[in-house]
Amino acid sequence: MGKTIEKFPFLRAxxxxxxxxxxIWLMRQAGRYMKEYxxxxxxxxxxxxxxxxxxxxxVTLQPIDKFKLDAAIIFSDILIPLEPMGVKFEFAxxxxxxxxxxxxxxxxxxxxxxxxxxxxxxxxxESIRIVRRELEGKIPLIGFSGxxxxxASYMIEGxxxxxxxxxxxxxxxxxxxxxxxxxxxxxVLIRYLNAQVRAGVQALQIFDSWVGCLNPTDYEEYVFPxxxxxxxxxxxxxxxxxxxxxxxxxxxLMKKAGGDVIGVDWRVDLGEAWARIGYDVGIQGNLDxxxxxxxxxxxxxxxxxxxxxxxxxxxxxxxxGHGILPNTPVEHVSALVDMVHEYSSQVKQGKR
Amino acid sequence: MGKTIEKFPFLRAxxxxxxxxxxIWLMRQAGRYMKEYxxxxxxxxxxxxxxxxxxxxxVTLQPIDKFKLDAAIIFSDILIPLEPMGVKFEFAxxxxxxxxxxxxxxxxxxxxxxxxxxxxxxxxxESIRIVRRELEGKIPLIGFSGxxxxxASYMIEGxxxxxxxxxxxxxxxxxxxxxxxxxxxxxVLIRYLNAQVRAGVQALQIFDSWVGCLNPTDYEEYVFPxxxxxxxxxxxxxxxxxxxxxxxxxxxLMKKAGGDVIGVDWRVDLGEAWARIGYDVGIQGNLDxxxxxxxxxxxxxxxxxxxxxxxxxxxxxxxxGHGILPNTPVEHVSALVDMVHEYSSQVKQGKR
Numbered sequence: 001m002g003k004t005i006e007k008f009p010f011l012r013a014x015x016x017x018x019x020x021x022x023x024i025w026l027m028r029q030a031g032r033y034m035k036e037y038x039x040x041x042x043x044x045x046x047x048x049x050x051x052x053x054x055x056x057x058x059v060t061l062q063p064i065d066k067f068k069l070d071a072a073i074i075f076s077d078i079l080i081p082l083e084p085m086g087v088k089f090e091f092a093x094x095x096x097x098x099x100x101x102x103x104x105x106x107x108x109x110x111x112x113x114x115x116x117x118x119x120x121x122x123x124x125x126e127s128i129r130i131v132r133r134e135l136e137g138k139i140p141l142i143g144f145s146g147x148x149x150x151x152a153s154y155m156i157e158g159x160x161x162x163x164x165x166x167x168x169x170x171x172x173x174x175x176x177x178x179x180x181x182x183x184x185x186x187x188v189l190i191r192y193l194n195a196q197v198r199a200g201v202q203a204l205q206i207f208d209s210w211v212g213c214l215n216p217t218d219y220e221e222y223v224f225p226x227x228x229x230x231x232x233x234x235x236x237x238x239x240x241x242x243x244x245x246x247x248x249x250x251x252x253l254m255k256k257a258g259g260d261v262i263g264v265d266w267r268v269d270l271g272e273a274w275a276r277i278g279y280d281v282g283i284q285g286n287l288d289x290x291x292x293x294x295x296x297x298x299x300x301x302x303x304x305x306x307x308x309x310x311x312x313x314x315x316x317x318x319x320x321g322h323g324i325l326p327n328t329p330v331e332h333v334s335a336l337v338d339m340v341h342e343y344s345s346q347v348k349q350g351k352r
Numbered sequence: 353m354g355k356t357i358e359k360f361p362f363l364r365a366x367x368x369x370x371x372x373x374x375x376i377w378l379m380r381q382a383g384r385y386m387k388e389y390x391x392x393x394x395x396x397x398x399x400x401x402x403x404x405x406x407x408x409x410x411v412t413l414q415p416i417d418k419f420k421l422d423a424a425i426i427f428s429d430i431l432i433p434l435e436p437m438g439v440k441f442e443f444a445x446x447x448x449x450x451x452x453x454x455x456x457x458x459x460x461x462x463x464x465x466x467x468x469x470x471x472x473x474x475x476x477x478e479s480i481r482i483v484r485r486e487l488e489g490k491i492p493l494i495g496f497s498g499x500x501x502x503x504a505s506y507m508i509e510g511x512x513x514x515x516x517x518x519x520x521x522x523x524x525x526x527x528x529x530x531x532x533x534x535x536x537x538x539x540v541l542i543r544y545l546n547a548q549v550r551a552g553v554q555a556l557q558i559f560d561s562w563v564g565c566l567n568p569t570d571y572e573e574y575v576f577p578x579x580x581x582x583x584x585x586x587x588x589x590x591x592x593x594x595x596x597x598x599x600x601x602x603x604x605l606m607k608k609a610g611g612d613v614i615g616v617d618w619r620v621d622l623g624e625a626w627a628r629i630g631y632d633v634g635i636q637g638n639l640d641x642x643x644x645x646x647x648x649x650x651x652x653x654x655x656x657x658x659x660x661x662x663x664x665x666x667x668x669x670x671x672x673g674h675g676i677l678p679n680t681p682v683e684h685v686s687a688l689v690d691m692v693h694e695y696s697s698q699v700k701q702g703k704r
Contacts, residue, residue, distance in 0.1 A: 163677060168642040172650050212598070215618045215640060217657060246564070248600035249620045266567045268601045288567060290520040298524050305569060325515060 008140045010070040014203055014239035014260050016282050016315035022307060022344035023070035024337055025142070027243075028323030029063040030075045034330060036062045046091050050076050053126035060131050064139065066330070067337045071140050071203065074128055074196070078146035078207055079154060081192050084120035085112045085184075087155050095159070102158035104166070106177040112184050117195035125199035132200040143201030145193055147208035147244070148185045148226040155181070164213045171222050182226040190233045197235040204234060205241040205263070208254075209322070212246025219250050224257050231258030241284055245322050251277050265321030271309030274316075282315035287336070289320045292328045296335050303339050312347040360492045362422040366555055366591035366612050368634050368667035374659060374696035375422035376689055377494070379595075380675030381415040382427045386682060388414045398443050402428050405478035412483050416491065418682070419689045423492050423555065426480055426548070430498035430559055431506060433544050436472035437464045437536075439507050447511070454510035456518070458529040464536050469547035477551035484552040495553030497545050499560035499596070500537045500578040507533070516565045523574050534578040542585045549587040556586060557593040557615070560606075561674070564598025571602050576609050583610030593636055597674050603629050617673030623661030626668075634667035639688070641672045644680045648687050655691050664699040 006012060009019040031037055037059060040049065049055050059075040079089060079097055089099040103109055118125055131141055146154075153167040161167065171178045193204050211223065227242075234240055242259025244250065248268045254277075255262055261282035264273050274283045291302050303318075310316035318340045324333070346352045358364060361371040383389055389411060392401065401407050411427040431441060431449055441451045455461055470477055483493055498506075505519040513519065523530045545556050563575065579594075586592055594611025596602065600620045606629075607614055613634035616625050626635045643654050655670075662668035670692045676685070698704045 163642060165642050165645060165677065168640070169645055172643070172645075173647060212619065215638075216621050218640075246598050246619065249624075267564065267598065269568050272601070286567075288520070288570075290515060290517050291524070293517060293521055293524075295525060325517065 008070070008202075010317065011140050011202060011239065013315055013317050014241070014282055016279075018314045019348070020345055021341045021348060022310070022316055022318050024318035024340045025069050025071040025073065026063075026320055026324050026333070027073075029067075029069060029073065030059045031324060032326040033324055033328040033333070034062055034066070036066075046077070050080060051123045053123050053130055056123070056127035057130035057134060060127070060141075061134055063333075064135070067334055068341065069139065069337060071142050072131060072135060073142040073144060073205070074124070074131060074201065076124055076127075076144070078144070078151065078209075080121060080124065081115065081117070081145065081188055082151065082155060084115045085188060087112070089154075089159075097154065097159050099155065099158040102166075103152075103155040103181060104170070106174065106180065109177050109181045109184065112181070114184060114187055115191065117188075117192045118198075121192070121195075125195060128196060128199040128201055140202035141200065142203045142205055142241075143193065143196030143199075144205045144207060145189050145196075147206045147211065147242075148182050148189065148230060149214070149223045150208050150210045151185050151189075152178075152181050153210050161210075164210070168218075171218070178222065182223075186226045186230050189230045193230070194233075194235050197238050201238065203239050203241065205243055206230065206259075208242070208244040208247075211244045211250065214250070216249050216253060219253055224253055227254075227257040241317070243284065248273070255281055261315070261317060263319065267321070269309060270306055270316075271311065274310070274313075279313065279315070282317060283310070284317040284319050286319070286321045289322055289325045289328070292320075292324065292332045292336065294329060294332050296332065299332060299336055300339055303336065304343055307340070307344050307347055312344070318344070360422070360554075362669065363492050363554060363591065365667055365669050366593070366634055368631075370666045371700070372697055373693045373700060374662070374668055374670050376670035376692045377421050377423040377425065378415070378672055378676050378685070379425075381419075381421060381425065382411045383676055384678040385676055385680040385685070386414055386418070388418075398429070402432060403475045405475050405482055408475070408479035409482035409486060412479065412493075413486055415685075416487070419686055420693065421491065421689060423494050424483060424487060425494040425496060425557070426476070426483060426553065428476055428479075428496070430496070430503065430561075432473060432476065433467065433469070433497065433540055434503065434507060436467045437540060439464070441506075449506065449511050451507065451510040454518075455504075455507040455533060456522070458526065458532065461529050461533045461536065464533070466536060466539055467543065469540075469544045470550075473544070473547075477547060480548060480551040480553055492554035493552065494555045494557055494593075495545065495548030495551075496557045496559060497541050497548075499558045499563065499594075500534050500541065500582060501566070501575045502560050502562045503537050503541075504530075504533050505562050513562075516562070520570075523570070530574065534575075538578045538582050541582045545582070546585075546587050549590050553590065555591050555593065557595055558582065558611075560594070560596040560599075563596045563602065563606075566602070568601050568605060571605055576605055579606075579609040593669070595636065600625070607633055613667070613669060615671065619673070621661060622658055622668075623663065626662070626665075631665065631667070634669060635662070636669040636671050638671070638673045641674055641677045641680070644672075644676065644684045644688065646681060646684050648684065651684060651688055652691055655688065656695055659692070659696050659699055664696070670696070
């Protein structure tokens with residue numbers, strides 16, 4: 001297995017091994033900015049697309065056919081495991097997810113089911129198998145999930161939140177409910193991520209997208225033990241990327257919680273962040289998705305800045321700081337991928 | 353003048369002089385969480401309250417009558433100077449400010465007026481004079497404004513924003529329009545803040561509430577020169593607090609831009625942030641406003657943690673990390689103010 005893994009620049013970078021250029025993939029690379037995606041989306045709802053293995057596989061591959069990306073990420077949503085746990089939600093038009101019966105007290109948490117992902121989320125495992133077949137070993141496939149805090153906050157708030165009043169309320173004021181919720185979510189995530197590895201993904205990313213609303217002390221007390229537990233119980237044969245946004249002050253703790261690579265957003269200087277967390281883990285990031293709105297000269301300037309900050313050191317995976325935005329010009333994505341490859345190979349050859 | 357200023361713990365702390373206890377005030381301390389405010393708000397719209405000097409003065413004093421706060425802050429809104437500049441807006445119910453004709457290109461910026469605050473915002477100067485009279489020298493009064501970036505982003509986006517696509521778009525793609533906009537806003541803010549000092553405020557705070565969406569490089573290039581210009585041209589007789597949220601990675605640059613005190617939100621550890629920016633400026637913060645939802649034991653724990661991080665060093669002003677939230681229990685605000693005074697006086701006497 002070691003041999004197979006090592007040929008891909010993306011997987012080599014996850015393990016901090018030298019690569020001829022800096023590998024790049026983009027969060028939400030299969031998405032609304034692509035006309036091929038929008039065409040399919042007219043025929044299916046977002047959740048239908050996630051739950052139909054053929055469609056999910058097709059969407060996963062759309063950006064791979066178009067750009068020279070170094071990894072695919074399976075098309076799905078971080079909320080997918082919540083439904084079989086017993087937390088129903090829907091995507092209301094323009095509003096994001098809406099949960100009609102949020103988790104607010106101990107009895108809501110007690111009702112949550114610990115799932116068997118292979119039985120209850122078979123469509124995801126099937127789309128992973130299809131994509132692996134279709135990719136024919138060209139590039140590796142990433143599986144993913146939300147992190148315990150981010151999933152808990154969705155269940156408690158009942159959707160997106162501005163101030164996380166209810167999440168922090170439960171955390172501060174109902175410790176038994178919080179602990180049980182985080183334990184159950186963690187157990188589900190361990191099963192869910194390992195099932196994705198068994199189905200064929202070659203790397204994992206956990207998205208702690210909303211964890212940046214916490215102060216470091218609260219992160220350490222209420223979140224760290226659970227994230228650490230998840231990251232400590234994953235199949236060691238695949239590398240894991242641990243990502244969050246607005247995490248500048250949390251980075252040392254996130255690193256301690258685990259992950260082969262720490263994903264950072266654009267709010268930090270990538271070079272400084274890497275120095276701060278230490279070079280014994282990789283780093284992923286961190287172009288501001290808004291920069292992709294152009295012009296190309298600006299994108300080039302920013303790409304160079306980030307690659308120069310990484311300094312050609314093995315272990316940097318180029319990515320955006322958060323998901324690609326809906327109206328991003330497709331030709332700019334293409335230009336980005338090419339310029340990351342080109343400029344980084346010059347840096348690595350010592351020509352820059 | 354020196355003598356008068358020095359007696360107030362709040363103003364002493366702004367200058368990093370010893371105080372018998374840590375002074376405290378709260379961002380948005382006059383607001384919806386108070387029934388006295390809600391009663392007035394039934395009779396006036398939010399903007400009517402800002403523009404009526406008697407009402408604004410009354411609202412300013414409501415929290416002062418109720419809590420042992422160490423400073424009052426004049427009741428107003430950061431958007432107030434935009435209307436006379438020619439950018440009309442309204443507060444739509446539940447949506448925050450809405451600008452019907454946002455600033456999107458050079459000709460929009462060229463139209464903006466450089467105002468004479470005393471003539472065009474006389475109501476604010478009058479409410480400052482009334483409050484100073486009513487306070488009878490009991491505690492000092494703070495004046496404020498938005499910072500150039502935060503005001504520019506409101507004008508460009510036309511309201512609140514999630515990704516700041518239009519703001520960054522103008523910044524990256526239309527440098528002449530961006531520069532002129534920031535120059536004009538800066539000039540207005542210098543006039544506006546100095547006019548507040550002439551009317552009687554004894555300290556100033558600039559709110560760069562949304563600057564945390566920028567990476568440090570962009571902050572330095574597109575924002576720093578203007579914020580520095582504003583802070584460098586204010587009446588030196590009053591101290592200035594320079595506040596932002598999600599600014600962990602920006603703090604060294606914000607400090608360099610200016611301000612006697614740097615305001616931080618709860619996302620950073622206050623002790624670490626202060627060590628990082630240096631003890632030659634004061635620090636303000638940084639309780640998470642959500643903590644005020646209780647219970648009191650939690651508030652006490654968090655207050656102690658923050659005061660312990662500040663270590664009794666002169667120059668800490670206790671505050672929330674952002675504005676107080678609408679449904680905050682009033683009795684918790686009262687408890688907070690008292691426990692900050694009590695515990696910090698023990699720390700400063702070496703009893704803790």
